[in-house]
Amino acid sequence: xxxxxxxxxxxxxxxxxxxxxxxxxxxxxxxxxxxxxxxxxxxxxxxxxxxxxxxxxxxxxxxxxxxxxxxxxxxxxxxxxxxxxxxxxxxxxxxxxxxxxxxxxxxxxxxxxxxxxxxxxxxxxxxxxxxxxxxxxxxxxxxxxxxxxxxxxxxxxxxxxxxxxxxxxxxxxxxxxxxxxxxxxxxxxxxxxxxxxxxxxxxxxxxxxxxxxxxxxxxxxxxxxxxxxxxxxxxxxxxxxxxxxxxxxxxxxxxxxxxxxxxxxxxxxxxxxxxxxxxxxxxxxxxxxxxxxxxxxxxxxxxxxxxxxxxxxxxxxxxxxxxxxxxxxxxxxxxxxxxxxxx
Amino acid sequence: xxxxxxxxxxxxxxxxxxxxxxxxxxxxxxxxxxxxxxxxxxxxxxxxxxxxxxxxxxxxxxxxxxxxxxxxxxxxxxxxxxxxxxxxxxxxxxxxxxxxxxxxxxxxxxxxxxxxxxxxxxxxxxxxxxxxxxxxxxxxxxxxxxxxxxxxxxxxxxxxxxxxxxxxxxxxxxxxxxxxxxxxxxxxxxxxxxxxxxxxxxxxxxxxxxxxxxxxxxxxxxxxxxxxxxxxxxxxxxxxxxxxxxxxxxxxxxxxxxxxxxxxxxxxxxxxxxxxxxxxxxxxxxxxxxxxxxxxxxxxxxxxxxxxxxxxxxxxxxxxxxxxxxxxxxxxxxxxxxxxxxxxxxxxxxxxxxxxxxxxxxxxxxxxxxxxxxxxxxxxxxxxxxxxxxxxxxxxxxxxxxxxxxxxxxxxxxxxxxxxxxxxxxxxxxxxxxxxxxxxxxxxxxxxxxxxxxxxxxxxxxxxxxxxxxxxxxxxxxxxxxxxxxxxxxxxxxxxxxxx
Numbered sequence: 001x002x003x004x005x006x007x008x009x010x011x012x013x014x015x016x017x018x019x020x021x022x023x024x025x026x027x028x029x030x031x032x033x034x035x036x037x038x039x040x041x042x043x044x045x046x047x048x049x050x051x052x053x054x055x056x057x058x059x060x061x062x063x064x065x066x067x068x069x070x071x072x073x074x075x076x077x078x079x080x081x082x083x084x085x086x087x088x089x090x091x092x093x094x095x096x097x098x099x100x101x102x103x104x105x106x107x108x109x110x111x112x113x114x115x116x117x118x119x120x121x122x123x124x125x126x127x128x129x130x131x132x133x134x135x136x137x138x139x140x141x142x143x144x145x146x147x148x149x150x151x152x153x154x155x156x157x158x159x160x161x162x163x164x165x166x167x168x169x170x171x172x173x174x175x176x177x178x179x180x181x182x183x184x185x186x187x188x189x190x191x192x193x194x195x196x197x198x199x200x201x202x203x204x205x206x207x208x209x210x211x212x213x214x215x216x217x218x219x220x221x222x223x224x225x226x227x228x229x230x231x232x233x234x235x236x237x238x239x240x241x242x243x244x245x246x247x248x249x250x251x252x253x254x255x256x257x258x259x260x261x262x263x264x265x266x267x268x269x270x271x272x273x274x275x276x277x278x279x280x281x282x283x284x285x286x287x288x289x290x291x292x293x294x295x296x297x298x299x300x301x302x303x304x305x306x307x308x309x310x311x312x313x314x315x316x317x318x319x320x321x322x323x324x325x326x327x328x329x330x331x332x333x334x335x336x337x338x339x340x341x342x343x
Numbered sequence: 344x345x346x347x348x349x350x351x352x353x354x355x356x357x358x359x360x361x362x363x364x365x366x367x368x369x370x371x372x373x374x375x376x377x378x379x380x381x382x383x384x385x386x387x388x389x390x391x392x393x394x395x396x397x398x399x400x401x402x403x404x405x406x407x408x409x410x411x412x413x414x415x416x417x418x419x420x421x422x423x424x425x426x427x428x429x430x431x432x433x434x435x436x437x438x439x440x441x442x443x444x445x446x447x448x449x450x451x452x453x454x455x456x457x458x459x460x461x462x463x464x465x466x467x468x469x470x471x472x473x474x475x476x477x478x479x480x481x482x483x484x485x486x487x488x489x490x491x492x493x494x495x496x497x498x499x500x501x502x503x504x505x506x507x508x509x510x511x512x513x514x515x516x517x518x519x520x521x522x523x524x525x526x527x528x529x530x531x532x533x534x535x536x537x538x539x540x541x542x543x544x545x546x547x548x549x550x551x552x553x554x555x556x557x558x559x560x561x562x563x564x565x566x567x568x569x570x571x572x573x574x575x576x577x578x579x580x581x582x583x584x585x586x587x588x589x590x591x592x593x594x595x596x597x598x599x600x601x602x603x604x605x606x607x608x609x610x611x612x613x614x615x616x617x618x619x620x621x622x623x624x625x626x627x628x629x630x631x632x633x634x635x636x637x638x639x640x641x642x643x644x645x646x647x648x649x650x651x652x653x654x655x656x657x658x659x660x661x662x663x664x665x666x667x668x669x670x671x672x673x674x675x676x677x678x679x680x681x682x683x684x685x686x687x688x689x690x691x692x693x694x695x696x697x698x699x700x701x702x703x704x705x706x707x708x709x710x711x712x713x714x715x716x717x718x719x720x721x722x723x724x725x726x727x728x729x730x731x732x733x734x735x736x737x738x739x740x741x742x743x744x745x746x747x748x749x750x751x752x753x754x755x756x757x758x759x760x761x762x763x764x765x766x767x768x769x770x771x772x773x774x775x776x777x778x779x780x781x782x783x784x785x786x787x788x789x790x791x792x793x794x795x796x797x798x799x800x801x802x803x804x805x806x807x808x809x810x811x812x813x814x815x816x817x818x819x820x821x822x823x824x825x826x827x828x829x830x831x832x833x834x835x836x837x838x839x840x841x842x843x
Contacts, residue, residue, distance in 0.1 A: 191448075191455045198435045198446050205433030208395075209496065210418035210447040269437040 007271055010262045014277045021281065025288040032291070038167050041283045043157055043238060045276075046172040047072075048283065050231035051250050052257035052275040053180050054224030057187075059258055061220045062200045062267030063113060063120035068228040068254055070131035071105045072247030075232025077135055080144035080242050087150045094153075095233060102229020103222050105131060110221030114214040128251065136244045146240030157238045172234050179230070180276045187272060196220055200267025256308050257282050346409040348373050348535050349394065349425060349504045354403035356389050363389040364559045367403070371504060371535040376526060378538045378550035378567075382579055382797070386559035387539055391506055394537070395427045396420035421447070424503030426496075428510055430632075432489035436482035440464060443481050444495045467495040471525045487518035494525060505529060506537040509631070511545060523549045541630040543572050543836045557581050572838055573829070580799060580828040591783060593807040593823070595623035599657070600791045601760055603642070606651035611637045612815035615651070619760065619791045624782060626806030627795045629835050633812040635795045636678065639762050642793075643675040644668040669698070674758035676749055678765035678795070680742075684749045687738035691730055692719040694737050694748050699755045722751035726781060743774025750781060761785060763794045767801060779805060799828045813837050 026032045051068050058065045079098050083089055105127070112123045146154055157172040187193045195216045198206045206213050231250075236242055261278025263270025285307060289300045347370040356364040364386045371377055381387050392398040393405065396414030404411040407423050414420045434443050441464035445451060451460070464477035473491045475484075481492065490510055497505055507526060511519035519542075526549060530536050540546055546553060546567075553570050555562040555578040562578050598621045607613035612634040619625050627635045641648040644662040653660055655671050662668045668675070677683035685694050692715045696703050703714045719733045726747045730740060737748055746766065753761065763782065767775040782792050782805060796802050802809055809826050811818045811834040818834040833839050 189455045190453060191445075191451060192453070194438070194442060194446060194455065197437055201435040201437040202433065205435060206446075208417050208427075208433045210421045212418070268435070 007269075007274075011271070011273060011277065014261060014274060014281070018277060018281055018284065021284060021288075025284075025292065028294065029288065029291050032288070035167050037287065039170070041280065041287055042170060042173040044283045044287075045279050046157065046170075046176040047231050047234045047238065048250065048253055048257060048279040049176045049180055049276045050227050050234065051254040052261070052279045053183050053272045054227035054231075055251075055254040056258045056261075056263050056270060056272045056275040057183075057196065057220045057227075058120070058224045059255075059263050059265060060196045060200045060267055060270060061217045062203065063217060063220070064124065064255065064265075065106075065109060065120065065221065065224050066124040066251045067105065067109060067127035067131055068224065069247045069250035069252070070128045070135065071102050071225055071228040072232045072235055072250050073242075073245070074105070074131050074135045074138070074247075075101050075229040076236040076239075076246045077139050077144060077242050077244075079233050080148065080236050081139075083150060083153060083236075084144065084148035091152065095230065098229040098233035099226045100229070102232065103226040106222040106225020106228075107218070109225065110218035113221060114217040124251075132244075132248075135246075139244060141244060144236070144240075144242040149236070149240060153237050154240055157234070172237065176234070177276070179227075180272055183227075184272045192219075197268055200264075201269070253282060254279075256304075259312055260308060345372055347371055347406070348408060350406040350409075351390070351393065351400075352404045352406060354390075354393060354400045354405065356393060356398060356401050362559055364393070364400075366560060367556070368561050369554060369564070371537060373503070373533045373535050374530055375551045376530045376536045376538050376549050378540065378546040378553045379556065380540070380543075380546065380553060380575060380579060381556040382799070385556050385579070387556065388508070389559070390556070391427055391508055391537075391539070394420070394504070394506060395425060418447075421500060424501055425506070426500070426502050426504070427506035427508060428490055428493040428497065430509040432486065432493050434481045434484070434489045434492055436480075438481055439477065440468075440475060440479050440481060440484070440492055441477035443492050444477075444499055446496070448499055463499075464495065467498050470498060471495060471528065473521075473525075485518075487514050487521065490514075490522060491525070494529075498529075502529075502534055504535045504537065506539075508539045509541065510538075511540060511542065519545065541632070541836060543575065543838065546575075547572070555579055572836075576829055576832045576836070576838075580832060593623065594787050595620045595807050600655070601642075601793075602654040604652045604654075606638065606641065606648045606653065608637060608641055608646060609649045611646075612812070613650070615812075615817050617810055617817075617820060619793060621759075621789060621791050622786050623807045624786055624792045624794060624805050626802045626809045627793065627812060628797070628799065628802045628806075628809055628831050629812040629818075630797070632814060633835065634815040635812050636764055637815075638812075639675060639764055639793070639795060642668070643673055643762060645675075669756055669758075672757070672759035673762065674698075674753035674756055674760070675762045676746075676753055676764060676766065678768060680745055680749060685737050685745060685752075688736050690734045691728075691737055691740070691748055692716060692733040695719045695722060695751045695755060698752050702755070718755065719751075722747075722754070726751055727777060741774075743777070746774070746778060747781075750778070754785070759790055761790060761792045763792060765796055765798075766794060767796070767798065775801070799831060802826075802831065803828065811835050 022033065051072060055065060055068060075098050078101055079094055082097060083094055109124055109127055112118050113120045157170060159171040160168045161171055161174050162169050187196070195211050198209070198211055199213045199216045203213060232247065235247060257279035258270065258275045259265060259278070260281050261270065261274030261276065263275055285304055289295055289303055295303055349371045351367050351369045354364060354367045367386070367390060379387055389398065393400050396416045396419045405414060406412065412423065414423070435446065438446065441460045444464050444467060445460055461477045468475045468477065468491070471491060471494055475488055475491060481489065484492065510522055514522065523545060526536050526538060538549060550567050552564060552566055553575065554564040555575060557579060562581065599618045600621050601619045604616045606615040615638050617625060629635050637646065640646045642662065644664045644667050647663050653662060660671065662671070681687065686697065696715050696718060703711050703718065705711055716733055722728060723730065728744050728747045728751070730744065737745055740748065766778050766782065782794065786792055794805055803826055807823055809821045809823070809831060811821065811831055813835055818840050821830060
């Protein structure tokens with residue numbers, strides 16, 4: 001079988017779109033394709049990709065998490081507070097703290113959605129506001145500044161790991177990509193992770209097949225929270241200055257990245273690699289629009305929104321076409337010939 | 344005598360005031376194909392749900408290997424080797440065949456080994472004698488293939504009881520034959536197979552024993568050799584035709600209101616031809632899967648027909664939307680009150696005027712509340728709707744009164760032809776008689792009615808003529824004088840076909 005799976009096809013299509021978008025802007029903006037563009041996008045993607053990965057896990061189960069942006073902000077502030085109080089803390093310990101705080105928020109969301117049966121859009125809408133207020137209360141509206149942070153943390157996002165064809169690959173970006181790939185492999189290869197797809201694909205059938213749908217949904221929310229927590233730490237490292245609006249809007253950006261990356265909002269299909277490429281796409285477009293003189297700054301958001309709409313409708317149309325084609329092909333093909341029972 | 348692998352002992356189940364099962368007893372032995380037959384609503388689904396742990400019995404016990412057990416959900420039933428497959432297969436469209444089969448397997452380790460999975464899947468697929476690529480994505484499978492996947496999933500976990508609930512209802516004859524072959528093969532391996540079907544010929548092909556249930560009660564269990572089709576139908580229908588159901592004389596006039604010839608919808612139904620006269624009640628009888636509702640949906644323009652002709656008052660018409668159907672003078676009272684019929688949270692009066700909002704609006708498009716109340720009050724008296732006041736949400740009414748509100752909504756459109764889909768499903772006997780009277784009043788006043796019903800006494804009580812369908816085909820039209828429950832069941836189960 002050399003036939004490409006629909007998932008792989010989708011990734012290829014996304015990469016193609018990415019190249020096309022970049023090529024388009026290269027014709028519009030002078031001196032566009034350079035190392036600076038890559039650096040700018042890669043440092044931003046390092047954060048968004050993690051959140052989009054978490055969001056993808058949740059969307060796969062037919063849910064949504066609107067609180068991730070607030071979790072990012074809270075964890076960014078909390079880890080900042082920890083590290084300024086105890087500058088000698090081991091980096092791994094700090095990362096674990098970020099994961100744990102995020103997972104705690106995810107656990108809260110997941111319990112409410114999976115076990116109390118409150119729809120995720122309501123639960124996490126409320127959680128988004130509550131976690132944000134918790135940050136305001138916790139921080140006493142004080143900001144964390146770069147001076148409060150140890151040097152290793154501030155250096156982390158800009159540490160150059162290796163250079164490829166004149167392009168620098170920095171630590172935060174590489175770490176994020178490695179994590180996305182790990183999650184991708186886990187989704188693909190770990191049997192319990194396949195339950196995420198099953199639950200989102202056909203919840204009733206999952207129940208009938210004996211899958212614990214509640215636990216699966218809970219696990220998705222916890223993992224999403226943990227990933228958002230880690231993104232919070234990356235956010236702290238990148239920006240250094242953390243105020244109460246940290247991470248605002250990231251929940252929507254992560255949904256946009258996931259949806260652009262081909263994750264079905266109805267659950268059950270999509271990949272985190274797709275979400276990563278989606279995140280790159282969103283950032284590329286955002287970054288490029290800033291430099292594109294044709295579009296006034298007031299229209300940037302609208303252009304982004306329009307692109308999301310077109311991507312999703314193109315996807316829906318394409319998938320409908322493919323399904324119809326497949327059905328037709330199957331009708332044309334002879335019915336599967338039954339073999340004699342071997343036992 | 345061997346111990347039954349699964350047994351129901353004196354099991355009853357009630358939902359609120361509805362008694363779905365009373366004193367049901369059933370014993371399943373390894374290696375048998377046990378057919379369960381009964382009319383729609385006889386309690387088969389409830390019985391399956393008790394056997395698979397979806398419902399808990401209100402009283403009575405479920406026994407596995409002679410020991411009383413409590414099945415905690417489908418998962419609990421599966422661990423005891425009890426699985427079910429349904430008419431609509433439960434597959435995961437986004438996963439491939441092998442993953443679908445082993446999605447809930449617990450003995451394959453944490454890491455998914457594609458090769459191992461594929462190999463094990465191929466073995467299971469071979470065991471049921473199907474040719475199916477384990478790498479195919481389930482969304483592209485035919486219904487029959489999806490069912491094969493479900494059977495393989497059941498086999499992956501050491502199945503001891505396999506319940507097949509109308510597995511062949513949507514399959515072609517060839518596919519159905521394949522499925523029966525699989526079921527027989529599994530029984531030969533020692534699995535107890537419960538086989539539920541409306542196709543009597545299948546039952547005689549496959550079953551070792553047959554249990555007839557009716558009105559939630561066990562009627563008989565016999566070896567297949569002692570059963571005849573007619574005897575089985577008589578037992579399924581069984582009950583005395585009550586006094587609630589009285590046929591009055593026909594009010595049919597010579598004027599043909601609706602004339603349908605060779606109506607068809609691709610892959611759904613075909614060759615439906617009938618006339619409805621002013622003043623007539625035409626009933627459509629048939630079992631689940633007969634596609635009667637699909638015909639009604641075509642007539643009402645929801646799923647327009649793809650072939651055949653429709654004449655309305657002598658003019659050929661095409662009905663492409665409900666709006667067009669309503670403009671002609673058709674009304675469709677859906678069987679699914681919740682989904683297609685009523686806006687449950689809205690008040691009674693809002694529901695009554697929902698289809699005719701224009702009538703209660705002022706010139707400026709504002710709602711005339713007094714007018715709406717007056718209209719509702721009119722129907723309340725005419726239809727005897729029992730309600731506290733017109734502002735009560737419809738969802739709070741009983742089933743019978745909801746049905747009347749829905750009827751009021753459509754009567755307000757002043758239709759010439761009322762299509763009534765299962766008008767008395769789930770409502771009590773008293774309300775049934777009232778609904779029947781309302782239908783009779785409607786046709787006496789010069790309307791016509793097309794009534795779809797799975798309730799045979801109702802069909803006999805209402806229909807001036809009875810059109811019987813089976814699996815998307817018209818089996819015949821029986822005039823009231825010649826109709827009996829047995830005659831209709833013979834047509835509906837395909838035992839015979841009337842010269843149409």
